[in-house]
């Protein structure tokens with residue numbers, strides 16, 4: 227399986243369990259690995275034969291502007307499902323981090339993998 231990746235994408239998101247987090251958007255950082263065969267696009271040189279990472283970023287911006295989540299786990303699951311079902315990925319690794327939300331800790335977050343890495 228080949229991988230298309232998006233690293234350290236910073237997005238505004240309404241996410242968190244505390245009232246102060248629900249009151250306003252905060253910046254989260256996403257790193258995605260999207261497992262898909264790139265062989266067709268490698269042969270054709272045609273963006274229509276692959277997953278367009280620019281389209282993925284635009285879609286995520288739109289989704290996060292419209293939705294609210296409590297947990298990073300729920301957001302990670304939502305993004306993984308979107309990539310598998312709407313973009314045709316076979317396998318995904320979704321890492322999401324928040325910065326500076328706990329004193330003395332630089333970053334906290336979750337990493338999930340979904341789908342079959344074949």
Ligand SMILES: Nc1nc2c(c(=O)[nH]1)N=C([C@H](O)[C@@H](O)CO)CN2
Nearest residue numbers: 242243244296297298299324327328
């Ligand atoms: N496993 C998790 N733990 C915590 C989460 C989370 O999303 N997953 N979220 C919070 C708060 O919203 C945090 O961002 C503020 O400190 C706490 N723990």
